[in-house]
Amino acid sequence: MKRINTWQITTMVLAVLFVLSLFNVFSFSSGNKITGNAVVFINENLLDGTSQAVLQNTEKVSGVYKVSMLIDNQPFESYITMDGKLLFPTAVPLDSEIQAVQNTQPQIIDVEAADGPFLGPEDSENVVIVFSDFECPFxxxxxxxxxxxxxFGQSYEAAVPILEQLAEEGKIKFVYRHFPLSFHPNAMNAALASECANEQDMFWKYHDLLFMNQDALVLNDLKQYASDLGLNTVQFNECLDSKKHSDKINKDIADGSSYGVSGTPAFFVNGYLLEGSQPFSKFEPALNL
Known part of the structure; x- marks a missing residue:
C-alpha cells in the first residue's frame, strides 16, 4: 500500500541535511539548477522508486528558494538556501501568531486490538498496542x-522487552499490529512472514529474531529463520510465497492510519499515543501497575 506523507518525507529530508552541508550537493550557479537538482536528489535518494517528485514552481522568499512540488499528486514544499548548500523541509513564519493549544490533556484513542498477536491476559485492564515495522530502525x-x-545514554530502557516481560507476568496485554512503511523494501514481506510464523504459534520468537537481524530481511532470510526455529517450512514457505496474510496486514495499516499513525513505532498505552522509541519511563504514567 503506497503512503507518502509530509511526516515521512520530512524525516528523510532532515536525515540528509548534514550530508548536504558537507558535500555541497546543490552548489550550482542558478536557482533553476539548484531547485532542479534538488528534485532529482529527492527522487533518487529520498523516495522509494514507486513515487516521484515533480517540480511545479520556484520562487525567492525571504532569502531562500521556495520549491513547490507534487509527490503522488500531493503538494509538497521545501526550501533551499541561495548558495544551494542546505535543503529544509518546511518553514515557520515568525511574523504570524501561533494559536496556543487550549487543551493540553492527551487524547485517549479507542484502538482495537483486532486479531493482532498478543502476550498476556486477553482481558487485562492494561493494554498496550504497538503499530510497528520490522525494518524500522527506531x-x-x-x-x-x-x-x-x-x-540515547545509559539511563535509556528499551520499552519492548519490559512490555513483553510484564505481559508474561500477567500484568498487561501487549498486542502487535503491523505498519510496514512503503520506503522499507523488506518490511511487508517481514510482516507477512511473521504472520506465517503465527500460524504455527511462533509469532513472538519469530518477531524477536527479525528485530535481532534487521539488516537481513530478504525472502531467503525470512525462510531461513523459520527453519532455524524448527517451523514446518513447507507450510511456512507456501504461506509466505502466496502472501496469504496480505489482507490482514493491509487492514492493520488502514486502521493505524485512521488512529493517526504516520510513522513507527507507535504505541497506544491504554489509549494514549506514544510515538517513537520512547524509554519505558514514558509508559509508566499511563499504566495501572
Missing part, C-alpha cells in the same frame, strides 16, 4: 536495550 531501538543505550 522500532529496533525500542526492542534492543543495548542499542538504545548506545544511542
Amino acid at each position: 522500532c529496533g531501538l525500542a526492542f534492543d536495550d543495548a542499542a538504545g543505550k548506545a544511542r
Whole structure:
C-alpha cells in the first residue's frame, strides 16, 4: 500500500541535511539548477522508486528558494538556501501568531486490538498496542536495550522487552499490529512472514529474531529463520510465497492510519499515543501497575 506523507518525507529530508552541508550537493550557479537538482536528489535518494517528485514552481522568499512540488499528486514544499548548500523541509513564519493549544490533556484513542498477536491476559485492564515495522530502525531501538543505550545514554530502557516481560507476568496485554512503511523494501514481506510464523504459534520468537537481524530481511532470510526455529517450512514457505496474510496486514495499516499513525513505532498505552522509541519511563504514567 503506497503512503507518502509530509511526516515521512520530512524525516528523510532532515536525515540528509548534514550530508548536504558537507558535500555541497546543490552548489550550482542558478536557482533553476539548484531547485532542479534538488528534485532529482529527492527522487533518487529520498523516495522509494514507486513515487516521484515533480517540480511545479520556484520562487525567492525571504532569502531562500521556495520549491513547490507534487509527490503522488500531493503538494509538497521545501526550501533551499541561495548558495544551494542546505535543503529544509518546511518553514515557520515568525511574523504570524501561533494559536496556543487550549487543551493540553492527551487524547485517549479507542484502538482495537483486532486479531493482532498478543502476550498476556486477553482481558487485562492494561493494554498496550504497538503499530510497528520490522525494518524500522527506531522500532529496533525500542526492542534492543543495548542499542538504545548506545544511542540515547545509559539511563535509556528499551520499552519492548519490559512490555513483553510484564505481559508474561500477567500484568498487561501487549498486542502487535503491523505498519510496514512503503520506503522499507523488506518490511511487508517481514510482516507477512511473521504472520506465517503465527500460524504455527511462533509469532513472538519469530518477531524477536527479525528485530535481532534487521539488516537481513530478504525472502531467503525470512525462510531461513523459520527453519532455524524448527517451523514446518513447507507450510511456512507456501504461506509466505502466496502472501496469504496480505489482507490482514493491509487492514492493520488502514486502521493505524485512521488512529493517526504516520510513522513507527507507535504505541497506544491504554489509549494514549506514544510515538517513537520512547524509554519505558514514558509508559509508566499511563499504566495501572
